[in-house]
Amino acid sequence: MTLDRRALLSGLAVSGMMASGARAQDDPFNLQGRPVQGGHLIGRTWPRALIFLDGEALTTASADGWFIVGFDRDAPLSHRITARSGSREQSIEVTLAQGQFPSHSISGLPPSTVAPQDPALLARIREQAAVKAEAYASRLDADYFREGFSAPLETMRVTSAWGSQRILNGTPAQPHYGVDLGAPTGAPITAPAAGLVTLAESDFHYEGGLIFIDHGQGLITAYLHQSRVEVSVGQTVYRGQLIGRVGARGRATGPHLCWRMKWRDRNLDPSLLLRV
Structure with a gap:
């Protein structure tokens, strides 16, 4: 669809x-x-x-x-x-209303992105986890979130809903804390709201091209699997501004954008900020 x-x-x-x-x-x-x-x-x-x-x-x-x-x-x-x-x-x-979270299976993922074993790769994953944790700790003194969000892609198809229970290559994994939006490689990704770029990396193991944006008070959105990153850390972006391009890098079986959101270590569904 x-x-x-x-x-x-x-x-x-x-x-x-x-x-x-x-x-x-x-x-x-x-x-x-x-x-x-x-x-x-x-x-x-x-x-x-x-x-x-x-x-x-x-x-x-x-x-x-x-x-x-x-x-x-x-x-x-x-x-x-x-x-x-x-x-x-x-x-x-x-x-609160009770959430509805279906199960979702994905097959054909490279084993190194599901159960990595190589010590050098595990060390790289730990280093990248520390970089992500530092970026998620940002607490921008702003309230950009109050204006609501736009969708980060012009045209897309929902391939996996937020919060679904993941089964990766037949093995149960943690819930999926992103909305997967299928789109062609190279499709433009735009900032859904203004904010400060706190992470901009082109080649993380699980995420490929990865961007974090702090929209104020620790509300941070993440954009995964990009083929190209168009912004840099410390840059202020505005709603509708180009930030990157859709790709299939990292743990992915095809081109799509995984769109995530956290508020102070709590995983949120970013699509629920649309139309607010």
Whole structure:
């Protein structure tokens, strides 16, 4: 199935906006987003207020008071969001919808990308993991996420949904924390929202050409398997700007873009930020 941007909006981002039945009637934050496992909520409170999720201080609202919180694939269904600024405090209880995550099998992957054994390769993988961890630790003081996201490809087909249980070459693996979008090699990848490039590598073992973009407060998107990387670390990019080209490098059986998102070590579904 081939989709353009409009079809992706109606097909992937299927969860509705924050439903009245999923939150307290009195919402001090005017929350918007996708209250589902793998989803997120965007709200507004006092400028620079400290934001707590389930009692843990995780982020600080922007200078204009905007903040985002995210919920992992297997997050509990009940949460409490609190904003605190000096002696002032606001809270809300939020109930998430249960996520639906099918199983997905992939065969024909090179064995070295499923169960690598070579010591030199394992050392390279560890080095690359450290680079990725450092890039994921970025905490840009910005709120670019508040404007929502566009699709990173003009035309594509969904080949694997976010959160699916992976079976690689017949072996169960961890869930797939990306949305796979099939497209021709060389198809342009554009930034779905403004942000700071925190990683830009052309040849990582699992990911091939790989880019990370921090959209503010640790909300980071990743773009995998690229044939060409068109940006560099430290560069600020804007919605619609060319960042790379679709490829099939790394752990891939054909040309596609694996689009991922994290918020402070929580894996999120990036497609759910479309239309927000």
